[in-house]
Amino acid sequence: MPVSAEEFRQGMRRLGGAVNIVTAADGDVWAGLTATAVTSLSAEPPRLLACINRQGGTYDIVSRGRTLAVNVLGSAHKDLAMRFAGLSGEPETERFSDGDWETAVTGAPLLRDALVGFDCRVESILDAGSHAIVIGNIEAVRSLSDQVAAPLCYMDGKWATLAPLG
Incomplete structure (x- = not known):
């Protein structure tokens, strides 16, 4: 019997992950979202991958602008992570009104204190x-x-951080 979408979601909740804000630019238009599905891909050449929901505005900007920035968040960035996850009530167009952002070489937004x-x-x-x-x-x-700085993590529907074991 195949695994249901709900079983899959419940299982994946137990997979803790680093919290990132993935951003993109298409000219002067910026977009971004909170993501844990980001990982290194290769060192030679240096590559990473990010999984992005195709229904959101960020996907459209990534597709058109062909830029991508991954901003790895610290524990102090929880409110910003919530904003970019759409959990704080601001419209998607207002997400960059908080945080100290700069334009990267590609044109994508980078969080200065990531x-x-x-x-x-x-x-x-x-x-x-x-x-x-x-x-x-x-x-x-x-x-x-x-x-x-302590990294911001997410697991089982809760924000967390890491501490050395010894």
């Missing part, structure tokens, strides 16, 4: 049902290496 920001040009977009797998060639990496 733990790390990956600026990418879109290599390819693969259809994966309700989502798209976006593969980005990393053009620049901006890291807050002089600051130690």
